[in-house]
Structure formats: C-alpha cells, structure tokens
Amino acid sequence: VLLDACAPPGSEQIIPLLIPEERFVxxxxxxxxxxxxxxxxxxxxxxxxxxxxxxxxxxxxxxxxxxxxxxxxxxxxxxxxxxxxxxxSPLVREGERGKGRWTEISWDDALERLVTELIPLRTESSGLAFLTGQLRGHRWELVRRFLAAFGGAHHWLHEPFGDDLVRRASELTLGIEAFPTHDVEHANYVLTFGAALVEASRSPVRFGRGFGHLRRGRPGQRGKLVAIGPHLSVTAAHADEWLPARPGTDASLVLGIAHTLIRDELYDKAFVDERTEGFEAFRERVLEAFAPETVSVATGVPAEQIERIAREMAEYGPAIAIAGDAAVTGPNGLATAVAVTHLNALVGAFGREGGIHFDPAPPFAPYPVLDEPFVLREPT
Ligand code: SF4
Missing domain, CATH: 2.20.25.90 (ADC-like domains)
Structure with missing residues (x-):
C-alpha cells in the first residue's frame, strides 16, 4: 500500500473494471x-x-x-x-361476486363489452356515474369530452386531499377559480389551518422545500410556523406553535384573528382600500360576532393566544394563512377556506413576495377539433 503511488498509471483501475460496481448497469x-x-x-x-x-x-x-x-x-x-x-390486462369476473375468480381478456374484448353495456345507459338521464380521482390537463379534457359526448353522466371525483373547496373559495372571493400558490420561502409568518405542509398536503415536495427555506434558508432570519388543527400532526410537531382548535371550528378561529386585526387597526389598510370591496359589511359582522372571547368558547383556544397570533401576523410580515386538508375537507370546509382568503386580504398577502399568487394555467396544446361529433357506436 505504501508503494502504490509507484505503480504505473491506471493499474489501480484493473480490478474495478473487471468487477464493475453495482450501480454500473x-x-x-x-x-x-x-x-x-x-x-x-x-x-x-x-x-x-x-x-x-x-x-x-x-x-x-x-x-x-x-x-x-x-x-x-x-x-x-x-x-x-x-x-x-x-x-x-382487463379482467372479467367468473362466477359469483366475492369469489375472487377473474379471467384475463384482451383490450378489444374489454372495449366491446364496455360499449355494449354503456349504450343502453345513454337513454337514461342518470344512468352512468363516472368516478375518477383529481384530473388536470389533457386527461381532464379527454374525460370532459367523453362525458359531453355521452350526455347525462355524473362525474364523481374522489380525492382525499382534494382542493375543490379552496378553488371554490378563490372563485367566490376573488373571481379566480384556481388554487393559490403560497410563497412560503419568502414569508416570515405562516399560519396553517389543517394544511399538513410537511407530511402530506397538496404538494409535500414544494412545501417541504419552502419550509426548509423559511426556517434556515436566510441567514439571520428565521420564519415562524404556527399550526392549527385538532391533532398533533407532523406539521404541528415541526411548528413553532400548535393551536389545538376543536374540529370544525377553524373558520371561527380565523375570524377571531380577523376581529383583532380590525379592532386594533392592525390590518393592511392600503391593500383593503385599494383592492377589496364590501369591507364595511365584513368589518361590522366580524366585530359583532367574532370577539376572541366568544371564539375561544367554540374553539378551545384561549382568547389571549388568538389576539397574540393576530398581532404577530401584523408585526412580523409578510404573513400568509393557508387552509388545507382536514380543515377544508371536513365540516365547514368552504367557510374555512373563504375566511382564510379574507384573512389573507387583511394582511395584504395577495400579489407580493412572501404572499399568494395565482399561476397561469400551463399552455397545453389543445386537442384536435373533431371533424364529426364524437359518438358511441354499437360494436360491429
Ligand atoms: S413526488 Fe411526492 S409530492 Fe410529488 S407528486 Fe409525487 S407523491 Fe406528490
């Protein structure tokens, strides 16, 4: 070993080249x-x-x-x-349901059987339910075309982490039917209502990277994460503070924070004046019905904590509130998503760094226009 450096150049490579490492395929x-x-x-x-x-x-x-x-x-x-x-390959059941006996069939055979079953259903207005997970882009366009051609079919979407209510809240409050993009990387204060940013949520990779940057990506500056939800999730365990609000009470808690921001005049007045409508009615309702003491009874979160969170949001901005997962898929989900949008408007989070943006839809190439109507025909 001592004299290895005296060996002719390249001789040390002989064994590795004869027996390659496993990763060399x-x-x-x-x-x-x-x-x-x-x-x-x-x-x-x-x-x-x-x-x-x-x-x-x-x-x-x-x-x-x-x-x-x-x-x-x-x-x-x-x-x-x-x-x-x-x-x-497609399978067809043999024998009684539940016996677990299946036989492989060809795709041609499967399509023929399917069309034979589907055609009679077209005469009934509710004869077909089309069950899918969340679809986007070309896959959604394909299903949309099929449903339009079939007529009268119900589209049932099943997605445990579905964001439909957040999209609906954006549509109701902002007129944009889209999911907001949260610039967690550049925020200083992040309040999550049910959104399991670290372990699941809508985009764990995206939020995981954002969370890392929020915490340690800016020398000398460490953002704060506050998690709100009834159980100690992985996100809550990683947060600086966890507020175990009772299930289904997130919307009240959001409005309790909004109450403090409005009452103490801590909200972003310039943003509210220039970019919102109907603030006076909202202000009146929130001041009347969502005092922290009242909200505390419903949520189980102490009034002082609600008020402190509101003050911190105003003081340590840019701040954002994120609604997701259990908070928007359980009871009062839409109310929570709408209230969180209002809270974000109060702290002026829309359209700024460390805030909320709406990304344009990807420029998918359109499907070709069909020369003749797309119809299901009897198999020949
Ligand atoms: S890599 Fe993970 S976070 Fe990204 S889409 Fe797949 S499952 Fe979701």
Missing part, C-alpha cells in the same frame, strides 16, 4: 420527463430507462414545483410498475 440509457400522479402535487420527474426498462425516477431540476425533488411515494413509482400484483 450496461445498456442504452435514456431519460424521459414525466409527471408524478401519486398525489395532487404533480411533481415533475425524470424517468431513467436502461434498454427501455424503467430503473429509477428522480425529481426534474427544471420543473417549477419539484425543482429536482421528489418524495418517498414518487421514488416508489418503479416498484408500483413492477409489482407482481399490478394488473396488466
């Missing part, structure tokens, strides 16, 4: 840009293939949401692809 390597659909986050991924076979996915550094990151679910995508229980 011979074959043609390709990378494809892809999108993860394991949760509503929609992270951009790079899929690595060797000889046409997927071997790994990583976050796409050029993607605006993931910026090179991905979470454990995204990393597990190849396992889902090669899982022995993954269905690889």
């Amino acid at each position: 011979p074959g043609v390597e390709e990378f494809h840009a892809a999108t993860c659909f394991e949760c509503p986050g929609g992270c951009g991924l790079l899929a690595r293939k060797i000889d046409g076979r997927l071997v790994k996915v990583e976050g796409n550094p050029a993607h605006p949401i993931s910026k090179g990151g991905s979470c454990a679910r995204g990393q597990a995508l190849p396992q889902a692809m090669y899982h022995p229980d993954r269905l690889q």
Whole structure:
C-alpha cells in the first residue's frame, strides 16, 4: 500500500473494471420527463430507462414545483410498475361476486363489452356515474369530452386531499377559480389551518422545500410556523406553535384573528382600500360576532393566544394563512377556506413576495377539433 503511488498509471483501475460496481448497469440509457400522479402535487420527474426498462425516477431540476425533488411515494413509482400484483390486462369476473375468480381478456374484448353495456345507459338521464380521482390537463379534457359526448353522466371525483373547496373559495372571493400558490420561502409568518405542509398536503415536495427555506434558508432570519388543527400532526410537531382548535371550528378561529386585526387597526389598510370591496359589511359582522372571547368558547383556544397570533401576523410580515386538508375537507370546509382568503386580504398577502399568487394555467396544446361529433357506436 505504501508503494502504490509507484505503480504505473491506471493499474489501480484493473480490478474495478473487471468487477464493475453495482450501480454500473450496461445498456442504452435514456431519460424521459414525466409527471408524478401519486398525489395532487404533480411533481415533475425524470424517468431513467436502461434498454427501455424503467430503473429509477428522480425529481426534474427544471420543473417549477419539484425543482429536482421528489418524495418517498414518487421514488416508489418503479416498484408500483413492477409489482407482481399490478394488473396488466382487463379482467372479467367468473362466477359469483366475492369469489375472487377473474379471467384475463384482451383490450378489444374489454372495449366491446364496455360499449355494449354503456349504450343502453345513454337513454337514461342518470344512468352512468363516472368516478375518477383529481384530473388536470389533457386527461381532464379527454374525460370532459367523453362525458359531453355521452350526455347525462355524473362525474364523481374522489380525492382525499382534494382542493375543490379552496378553488371554490378563490372563485367566490376573488373571481379566480384556481388554487393559490403560497410563497412560503419568502414569508416570515405562516399560519396553517389543517394544511399538513410537511407530511402530506397538496404538494409535500414544494412545501417541504419552502419550509426548509423559511426556517434556515436566510441567514439571520428565521420564519415562524404556527399550526392549527385538532391533532398533533407532523406539521404541528415541526411548528413553532400548535393551536389545538376543536374540529370544525377553524373558520371561527380565523375570524377571531380577523376581529383583532380590525379592532386594533392592525390590518393592511392600503391593500383593503385599494383592492377589496364590501369591507364595511365584513368589518361590522366580524366585530359583532367574532370577539376572541366568544371564539375561544367554540374553539378551545384561549382568547389571549388568538389576539397574540393576530398581532404577530401584523408585526412580523409578510404573513400568509393557508387552509388545507382536514380543515377544508371536513365540516365547514368552504367557510374555512373563504375566511382564510379574507384573512389573507387583511394582511395584504395577495400579489407580493412572501404572499399568494395565482399561476397561469400551463399552455397545453389543445386537442384536435373533431371533424364529426364524437359518438358511441354499437360494436360491429
Ligand atoms: S409530492 Fe411526492 S407523491 Fe406528490 S407528486 Fe410529488 S413526488 Fe409525487
């Protein structure tokens, strides 16, 4: 070992080249840009293939949401692809329901059976329920076209982390039917109502990176995270402060904070005057019905704590409030999402750094216009 440096150049490489390391896989390597659909986050991924076979996915550094990151679910995508229980062809049940006997059939056979079953349903106004998870972009356009062509079908959307009520709240209060983008990275004070920013939520990778920056990304400046929700979630455990409000009372708590901001004239007057309408009616109602003492009885959060949070929001801005997950999918979900939008307006959070933005829809290429109406025909 001592005399290794005296060896001829390159001789130390002989053994590693004869017995390559495990990570060296011979074959043609390709990378494809892809999108993860394991949760509503929609992270951009790079899929690595060797000889046409997927071997790994990583976050796409050029993607605006993931910026090179991905979470454990995204990393597990190849396992889902090669899982022995993954269905690889349509199945048809044999025998009685519940017996678990299935036979593989071809796609042509499956489509023919499906169309034969669907056609009689077109005569009934509620004959078909179309169940999907959350859809966006081209997949949603495809389903939308199918439903329009079929006529009378009900679209049922099932997404445990669905953001429909937040979108609806944006539409009701701002006239924008979209999910807000929260600039957590540049905020100083973040109040989360149920949004499990660290462990789940709408985009764990995006929020995880934002949270890291909020806490440690700015030398000498550490943002504060306050988590509100009935249980000690991972986000609440990582927060600087946790307010265990009773389930379904988030909207009251938001308005209790709004009450203090208005009563003590701590709200962003310039923003409210220039950018909002109907403030006087809102002010009157909030001052009348949502005093911290009243809100405290409903929520279980002490009035002094509600008032202090309001003062901190005003003092340590830019501040943002985020509604998500359990707070907007349980009782009073829409009221909570609307109240949080109002609170964000009171602290002037919209359209500024460390605040809230609405990103334009991606410029998807449109589907080609059909020459003739898209109709279901009897199989021949
Ligand atoms: S957060 Fe994880 S599961 Fe969700 S889209 Fe991104 S990589 Fe996929």
